[in-house]
Amino acid sequence: MIKQLAIEGVRNLDASVSLGSSANLLYGRNGSGKTSVLEAIHLLAVGRSFRANSAKPVIGFDRDHCLVTATVTEGNRNQQLGIQRSKDGSVIARINGEAVTSLAMLAEVLPVVVMDSGIVSLIDGQPEGRRRFIDASVFHVEQSFLPAWRRFQRALRQRNAGLRRGTLEGDEAWRREVASAGQKLTEMRSVALDALQARFVASAEALSDDIAGMALVFRAGWDKTVGLLEALERSLESDRLQGFTHVGPHRADIKLLIDGRPAAEVMSRGQLKLAATALKLAQGGLIAQQSRSTPVYLVDDLLAELDSGHSRAVCDQLVAAGGQVVFTAVDRDEVPAFWSGSELTLFHVEQGSVVSV
Ligand SMILES: Nc1ncnc2c1ncn2[C@@H]1O[C@H](COP(=O)(O)OP(=O)(O)OP(=O)(O)O)[C@@H](O)[C@H]1O
Secondary structure, three states, X not given: OEEEEEEEEEOOEEEEEEOOOOEEEEEOOOOOOHHHHHHHHHHHHHOOOOOOXXXXXXXXXXXXXXXXXXXXXXXXXXXXXXXXXXXXXXXXXXXXXXXXXOOHHHHHHOOEEEEEXXXXXXXXXXXXXXXXXXXXXXXXXXXXXXXXXXXXXHHHHHHHHHXXXXXXXXXXXXXXXXXXXXXXXXXXHHHHHHHHHHHHHHHHHHHOHHHOOEEEEEEOOOOOOOOHHHHHHHOHHHHHHHOOOOOOHHHOEEEEEEOOXXXXXXXXXXXXXXHHHHHHHHHXXXXXXXXXXXXXXXXXXXXXXXXHHHHHHHHHHHHHHOOEEEEEEOOOOOOOOOXXXXXXXXXXXXXOEEEEO
């Protein structure tokens, strides 16, 4: 949970706020800086923007760097997190004043779950976004995930470099390494997704009858009737011809089905939004149960396109999730109309400053 948050030069924003322990609502006109507060928290947790894949777009136009610091509390332990990102690409991250060697250390202390107006792309967008979703879930619940992921990425890079050079010399060794690292990575993804699946079904049912009965299917990235090594051997010829590895965990995906049909093809926009919200709630629940830290939910303009019944259901599920929530809305009354069961702390955002109401 974030207690104290200080932001300098994130987009149009300079602010210092004390967040409430349950739900926080940032309201204000379009362009006032509400999303920028969420961007600042995301930057601190993940090192980059949640809308763009880098940090640069969140640094103020007229600044050469931005800085976000926060006091993060878990149980009775307070930790001080800080990140400074510069336009020249340099990054300084600290926990309790000590420089950290990997941004993953910040993510461990401050897990975030983003639910924004583009959430549907988790279902109908590119597989890369879904892989990131899978891996963020596994990262928080399986401590050996990050070394396994890095080992696989390194093996894949090395193998692809050889394939691009058009040589198969040394390929067998890299193929074995890709297969061994890839198989381990996939086992971790598979275990986490089994746990996620049960939570997803429950969240979907709680959100709407329309999306009850959905299923989440994990695709490992190769034909699972054979092991990864055999799959790599089978695709050797096309890998060699095209200069890259066609099969493996880098091709993993999840498919959402409703009554056996692809959700992205048959569900309405609002239903897809609810389904994607159920996925994110499932992820948050999994992290809360299996990691050492409780996630913070960053909810940006999520209720747009949802009718009042479903808006209330989303709010109820966020209350039930029990984590800290930071909401944005244009209208001060939009969220309180649907929110009940936990305290809502209000902030007015105006021209890049945030005022507690
Ligand atoms: N790098 C940047 N430096 C300074 N200002 C920026 C930068 N990028 C965007 N802005 C501006 O920051 C302002 C705040 O944007 P933000 O997305 O936080 O607004 P918002 O309150 O969430 O708006 P909306 O309700 O329309 O979603 C906008 O006016 C935007 O044009």
